């Protein structure tokens with residue numbers, strides 16, 4: 001299934017008609033540069049084009065009051081003076097004779113996107129709209145927003161499609177207070193927002209934007225605010241919050257639909273956000289959400305005011321929705337102290353509501369920057385002033401890397417009697433084997449030297465890793481007699497001959513030859529149940545789950561709390577995913593893991609299965625082809641001893657692996 005793109009240039013036909021420094025950044029060109037970039041890069045043509053429509057009154061009333069709608073209805077007929085007068089009652093927003101029409105189109109576009117996804121016409125999609133929506137409230141326009149596009153879409157999805165649980169991820173750099181107010185007592189809508197806050201010194205200066213505002217009554221726990229109390233946050237800060245807050249909670253919540261308030265003012269160069277995360281980070285944020293809700297993801301444009309980073313970020317998002325491999329996470333820095341404080345505060349504030357956070361650390365005590373510095377009367381605020389605006393030093397950043405999709409998406413090394421699934425290519429090393437390599441393989445890996453099938457299989461795997469290195473093949477899968485031997489020979493070859501970093505993920509117990517972790521070019525993470533005396537070391541990390549990999553919630557904890565942060569920090573050029581015999585991992589969890597690991601190494605994932613498990617070839621291949629994994633059930637609490645063991649392991653390892661940190665260093 002494809003990706004919907006919804007855009008109509010009618011929404012460019014309104015603009016600021018008077019002088020207002022607070023609103024001058026919200027210009028029609030935001031939409032035209034975004035759409036033109038999608039056209040220029042060929043991404044628009046790869047999408048399913050879906051027309052916009054006007055939201056009806058009834059649909060708008062899903063999130064707004066009648067008096068507000070009636071008032072807005074009058075604006076098309078207002079004089080300039082009346083429009084200015086009408087605008088004065090609201091904050092940081094402007095009206096125009098055509099904005100009511102555009103606001104109906106923006107809301108209608110979001111509903112068209114929900115329809116396209118919920119009816120299965122497409123898998124996911126994005127709509128480019130203005131005016132944005134996440135600040136508008138039941139009876140008030142605010143922050144360039146007139147109707148709350150995403151809030152209306154969430155209510156619409158529940159009403160029309162019986163959706164039980166909606167996750168709203170708001171990665172715009174401003175707090176979508178309109179969305180928060182709409183759902184704060186509603187446990188069926190989980191709202192997550194990060195936002196520039198600077199201890200309430202940044203617009204909209206709301207006490208309700210802080211981390212301790214978790215929702216009300218039945219909705220307690222279903223509102224997650226991550227305040228950024230400093231500017232300059234980078235990719236590592238964003239990805240840490242996804243791995244240590246959003247994703248564990250999102251998987252526990254188990255939504256039927258994911259809506260994204262896709263604002264790109266959180267990217268580098270934006271005058272509002274003043275952050276330093278690069279546009280390619282949105283490829284990762286999108287990818288990390290794509291295995292939730294069976295892949296049903298609707299991205300709705302919110303903010304983004306630097307026309308260069310906006311266009312690049314939009315392209316990164318749409319290209320990921322289309323299933324292209326995500327770029328490698330360029331040398332991530334560890335999260336900054338302020339981000340760690342926010343991370344610790346949010347996890348602490350929500351530990352009562354989410355079993356995945358039950359063992360999170362308490363609020364930081366001594367750190368100064370978590371104390372809310374009350375906004376004393378007249379104290380200076382931090383956002384840009386008006387005319388006296390200093391020209392922010394022009395930020396420069398590298399163009400996001402070209403994301404080439406290899407000609408072959410998935411190559412499979414299979415015995416002749418095993419069918420090759422649709423969309424994959426059978427791969428076997430045909431040319432006569434290099435005699436030197438053959439003898440080396442024979443002597444080091446094969447028991448009985450004349451075991452020609454095993455020799456063919458191993459040499460096929462070696463050839464496969466070479467083609468992945470050249471980006472001729474994206475991912476691979478092999479049925480082998482002995483996964484440990486196959487893994488060893490692959491790691492040996494890739495680290496010595498190709499001298500690249502390999503991340504090996506072993507699912508299930510079984511001995512992993514320790515020598516492959518001595519070269520520092522290999523990171524092995526093994527998830528199993530065996531209690532071993534041997535301690536984990538920096539490059540060989542063992543996650544022990546009491547009930548082994550059959551314990552889905554413990555396994556998911558380990559994936560987000562440990563495996564993904566390690567993978568992001570290690571940034572391998574190849575991921576080898578090994579399913580050890582009798583791992584006990586469920587099929588849907590196996591597919592989730594196969595999907596998530598494609599965050600790394602440009603999607604170069606090589607999966608090794610014991611040949612007895614040929615029944616898994618089809619569903620593994622499906623995940624390698626980028627099909628969303630089936631949704632896991634709602635997760636019950638992980639075992640206490642498992643979570644405590646994971647916390648201990650993380651504490652021990654975080655000295656070596658900075659992205660494992662979830663708390664700020666204690667200041668004396």
Ligand SMILES: CC(O)(O)CCCCCNCCCN
Pocket residue numbers: 021022023092132133134135143144172173174175203263265302303304383384385
């Ligand atoms: C959709 C959105 O969240 O991007 C809207 C942001 C509104 C910002 C209002 N304050 C602007 C102050 C100008 N320096």
Ligand SMILES: [Zn+2]
Pocket residue numbers: 172173174263265272302303304
């Ligand atoms: Zn914004």
